[in-house]
Amino acid sequence: MGKTWLQDLIIEEARELVADLRNTLAKPVNPMQYLSPTIANVVCAISLGKCFSHKDENFRRLSTLISENSQTAAKNLLVEYFPFLRFVPFTRFSERYQAWMTNMADLSAFFKPLIQQHKQTLYEGEPRDYLHAYMLESEKQKDNPTTSFTSEQLLISIADLVGAGTDTTATTLAWAILYLIENPAVHERVQKEIDGVLGDGRYPTLNDRGSLPYTQATIFEVQRLANLIAVVQRRAMQEVTLSEYALPAGTDVVFLFSAVHEDPQFFPQPLAFKPERFLDESGKLRSRIEGFIPFSIGKRACLGEALAKMELYIFFVSLVKNFRFVVPPEEAVNSNDSLLFVVNSPVPYHVIFEPR
Numbered sequence: 001m002g003k004t005w006l007q008d009l010i011i012e013e014a015r016e017l018v019a020d021l022r023n024t025l026a027k028p029v030n031p032m033q034y035l036s037p038t039i040a041n042v043v044c045a046i047s048l049g050k051c052f053s054h055k056d057e058n059f060r061r062l063s064t065l066i067s068e069n070s071q072t073a074a075k076n077l078l079v080e081y082f083p084f085l086r087f088v089p090f091t092r093f094s095e096r097y098q099a100w101m102t103n104m105a106d107l108s109a110f111f112k113p114l115i116q117q118h119k120q121t122l123y124e125g126e127p128r129d130y131l132h133a134y135m136l137e138s139e140k141q142k143d144n145p146t147t148s149f150t151s152e153q154l155l156i157s158i159a160d161l162v163g164a165g166t167d168t169t170a171t172t173l174a175w176a177i178l179y180l181i182e183n184p185a186v187h188e189r190v191q192k193e194i195d196g197v198l199g200d201g202r203y204p205t206l207n208d209r210g211s212l213p214y215t216q217a218t219i220f221e222v223q224r225l226a227n228l229i230a231v232v233q234r235r236a237m238q239e240v241t242l243s244e245y246a247l248p249a250g251t252d253v254v255f256l257f258s259a260v261h262e263d264p265q266f267f268p269q270p271l272a273f274k275p276e277r278f279l280d281e282s283g284k285l286r287s288r289i290e291g292f293i294p295f296s297i298g299k300r301a302c303l304g305e306a307l308a309k310m311e312l313y314i315f316f317v318s319l320v321k322n323f324r325f326v327v328p329p330e331e332a333v334n335s336n337d338s339l340l341f342v343v344n345s346p347v348p349y350h351v352i353f354e355p356r
């Protein structure tokens with residue numbers, strides 16, 4: 001995740017994103033239509049070893065399928081807990097389940113030919129992407145009757161990885177644009193800081209990160225308030241005491257991120273958008289931030305944290321450096337409204353990317 005090629009790839013995608021947005025000629029657009037394919041391309045490079053043209057219709061369809069997947073999956077939460085519900089005919093449960101399965105089948109149809117093509121170019125040695133590594137491991141385990149390295153698991157893992165890596169990062173950036181629109185003083189201060197460091201027209205690299213503490217703090221504040229993954233679920237495998245509660249084995253536990261991110265004990269005036277809460281007295285980013293857990297904690301914490309942080313930083317800085325975000329006159333945006341699917345999303349909005 002920390003390789004230079006990855007940074008180069010993200011910068012290349014940032015250039016393309018900026019070019020695409022310049023081509024919108026300051027007309028109002030839904031930012032997700034531009035962010036999703038950009039972010040999907042980065043995960044495709046890591047998992048499938050392949051990037052696509054943003055204009056490729058088949059690839060644009062992938063971005064749509066990924067966001068539909070988040071929505072259809074969220075609508076099947078009850079079916080996940082009570083799977084028999086999917087068999088009850090003529091109900092919204094069976095209808096929603098069918099919609100989810102159709103979406104999964106469409107996603108599989110996108111990945112299957114790419115996996116086939118990859119098999120033909122398989123070679124021993126340093127794996128060049130996730131798919132390659134997976135195939136080398138399946139080859140090693142081909143005589144193991146209980147292996148989990150099967151074609152079916154591969155398809156699901158790829159869909160999971162591309163899904164988990166796309167909607168999350170793209171939606172966080174959509175929140176970031178929205179919060180800057182609502183907080184013009186923050187927008188201005190971030191622009192000023194970025195202009196001071198990247199005044200010569202170059203794109204940001206990780207080496208500049210230390211010189212952009214307020215920008216980093218703004219990204220953190222966006223993540224804190226967006227509570228992108230609203231909940232995660234666990235099940236107690238054995239009896240356990242959690243705070244003053246005794247949980248018998250088998251208890252389902254649902255963690256609510258906003259309970260931590262909006263706790264005034266960690267974040268005074270928790271609902272206010274205040275990036276400076278992440279800075280110390282000398283203006284540097286605080287090294288330890290109690291209660292800030294957008295990628296969760298523990299053994300099942302986000303696998304893509306390092307990648308997501310790199311992407312958020314490079315894309316956010318590139319966007320702020322190149323554009324002012326302006327709300328079209330007839331539109332009203334409000335960060336208090338959101339749509340909760342698998343990720344917590346802003347209500348779709350339009351923005352004008354005014355070149356600077």
Ligand code: HEM
Binds near residue numbers: 297
């Ligand atoms: C801003 C971006 C992102 C946020 C806020 C985010 C957040 C999270 C959270 C909260 C979890 C649940 C952890 C838990 O169950 O305790 C998770 C899991 C996961 N994330 Fe992310 N994520 C982001 C980006 C990514 C990216 C870019 C990838 C991969 C390319 C990724 C891959 C995964 C995977 C595979 C899991 C499941 C891990 C497991 O169950 O062991 N995520 N993420």
